[in-house]
Amino acid sequence: MASPVTDDPQDLLTLVQWLSPSFPLGSFAFSHGLEHAISSGVIRDGAALADWLGDLVSHGSGRCDAVLLARVLAGGDPAAADALARALAAAPERSRESLVQGRAFLATTNAILGTDWPEMVLPVAVGLQARRLSLAPETVIGLYLQGFAANLVLGAVRLIPLGQTEGQKVIARLAPAIAALAAELARDPGDGALWSATPLADLAAMAHEHQEVRLFRS
Amino acid sequence: MLDRTAPGHAQISAQPRRQRVDARAAAGFALRDGRTVLQRLRQQGSAKAMLPRVHRPEPELVFLNTAGGLTGGDRIGFDLDLAPGTHVVATTQTAERAYASLPETGPAAMTVRITAGAGARIDWLPQETILFERAALHRRTEIDLAGDAACLWCESVVLGREAMGETLQTLDFRDTRVIRRDGVPVMAEPLRLTGATLARREAASGLGGARALATIALIAPDAPDLLGRVLPLCATAGVTASASGWDGRLVIRGLAAKPFALRRWMAAVLDELRGRPLPRVWTI
Numbered sequence: 001m002a003s004p005v006t007d008d009p010q011d012l013l014t015l016v017q018w019l020s021p022s023f024p025l026g027s028f029a030f031s032h033g034l035e036h037a038i039s040s041g042v043i044r045d046g047a048a049l050a051d052w053l054g055d056l057v058s059h060g061s062g063r064c065d066a067v068l069l070a071r072v073l074a075g076g077d078p079a080a081a082d083a084l085a086r087a088l089a090a091a092p093e094r095s096r097e098s099l100v101q102g103r104a105f106l107a108t109t110n111a112i113l114g115t116d117w118p119e120m121v122l123p124v125a126v127g128l129q130a131r132r133l134s135l136a137p138e139t140v141i142g143l144y145l146q147g148f149a150a151n152l153v154l155g156a157v158r159l160i161p162l163g164q165t166e167g168q169k170v171i172a173r174l175a176p177a178i179a180a181l182a183a184e185l186a187r188d189p190g191d192g193a194l195w196s197a198t199p200l201a202d203l204a205a206m207a208h209e210h211q212e213v214r215l216f217r218s
Numbered sequence: 219m220l221d222r223t224a225p226g227h228a229q230i231s232a233q234p235r236r237q238r239v240d241a242r243a244a245a246g247f248a249l250r251d252g253r254t255v256l257q258r259l260r261q262q263g264s265a266k267a268m269l270p271r272v273h274r275p276e277p278e279l280v281f282l283n284t285a286g287g288l289t290g291g292d293r294i295g296f297d298l299d300l301a302p303g304t305h306v307v308a309t310t311q312t313a314e315r316a317y318a319s320l321p322e323t324g325p326a327a328m329t330v331r332i333t334a335g336a337g338a339r340i341d342w343l344p345q346e347t348i349l350f351e352r353a354a355l356h357r358r359t360e361i362d363l364a365g366d367a368a369c370l371w372c373e374s375v376v377l378g379r380e381a382m383g384e385t386l387q388t389l390d391f392r393d394t395r396v397i398r399r400d401g402v403p404v405m406a407e408p409l410r411l412t413g414a415t416l417a418r419r420e421a422a423s424g425l426g427g428a429r430a431l432a433t434i435a436l437i438a439p440d441a442p443d444l445l446g447r448v449l450p451l452c453a454t455a456g457v458t459a460s461a462s463g464w465d466g467r468l469v470i471r472g473l474a475a476k477p478f479a480l481r482r483w484m485a486a487v488l489d490e491l492r493g494r495p496l497p498r499v500w501t502i
Contacts, residue, residue: 086465195408199473
């Protein structure tokens with residue numbers, strides 16, 4: 001796929017609509033293991049939250065999801081990417097989190113666009129529908145990752161708790177890492193880019209399902 | 219035996235370059251009169267495979283690298299093929315050691331490829347991989363299951379030689395693990411640990427100061443049913459661990475500050491899942 005030099009303004013509006021918190025994905029119900037990290041005292045403030053989310057983005061599940069999105073956006077087989085995404089899920093709740101949101105994303109975008117895609121995990125679904133948009137891959141990957149991080153900040157603001165301003169500062173702090181990864185994956189989302197170095201975040205996602213008190217579904 | 223003194227980085231530089239390892243050991247098992255038997259065995263270079271006498275119906279295969287470890291530019295492969303209906307337990311003779319590599323040699327490359335036909339069961343239980351300072355190892359483990367074949371798999375990694383108080387700074391470790399059923403990936407774990415990971419070794423999302431980490435997975439249609447058996451073991455002191463079961467897999471992960479604590483915990487989990495003793499080389 002040739003990268004457009006400039007993003008089409010109308011297509012950018014479409015993508016921002018799809019990735020905005022008002023788009024009905026049910027994302028607010030999922031914490032990606034963050035609830036366990038907060039309730040076990042690992043994350044107590046904005047700095048620890050920013051570290052955790054930065055790690056997920058740069059070298060954890062955020063990176064892996066973004067690789068799959070980038071591959072499908074560039075024309076890769078969505079069924080293969082969907083199967084790999086499910087195999088990569090560190091925990092069943094992470095798998096459900098991605099599938100529930102992907103299903104909701106496709107239900108709404110299928111209705112808007114007149115497409116008929118079967119259910120797929122969220123990053124694959126976004127990559128697939130975004131193929132029709134005249135946008136640079138780094139724009140799509142970057143906005144996707146920011147949406148992922150912003151949703152988790154929204155949950156953390158309630159759980160820690162943090163002030164709204166502190167939460168927005170965390171999102172702002174993540175911008176360089178998000179932009180760097182988006183640029184890297186726009187160049188090459190091959191096997192060399194698919195890796196993870198966040199064993200304890202994976203463990204938190206697994207431990208969440210065994211927690212007695214849970215507000216979130218992951 | 220194979221536990222010879224490892225060359226440190228300085229020693230490698232001072233000595234004439236040793237010959238690069240290019241080794242492969244491949245074994246195939248078939249079903250004969252209802253029993254699993256070794257059908258073929260090929261060994262090249264320093265890669266060997268042995269079949270110790272065991273008093274169980276399923277054969278035990280032990281791979282080893284007689285070069286004693288891996289350094290930059292080395293290539294080693296272990297291949298295993300299980301015909302339908304067979305059951306094999308495979309392990310490694312000793313811990314795999316990844317020694318210091320020089321930048322100009324590139325990383326050591328290791329591949330493990332296992333195929334298992336319908337109804338087969340492979341227990342792939344290699345001993346830990348010990349990463350030395352400046353180690354560069356890229357390993358790929360691919361397990362292909364057909365039909366209802368089952369797989370019990372574990373992998374453990376130790377960062378530095380604890381006895382020497384070694385704290386790693388420089389590392390290039392990639393360990394891609396993929397298990398497929400009928401060609402479709404069912405579990406993928408592309409671990410990568412580098413100097414950047416080590417610079418933040420206390421990171422709460424990463425290692426949390428741990429020196430050893432492990433994953434154990436049982437891939438079988440009824441694997442999630444065993445979650446209740448292993449979950450109590452995840453509360454073991456000295457190990458941070460958890461377990462989950464879903465979609466035909468049971469996954470257990472653990473990290474520890476003390477490699478020996480992790481090894482003992484792994485043995486307990488594997489004993490619980492197997493209901494029989496671990497291969498003798500695992501003796502702890």
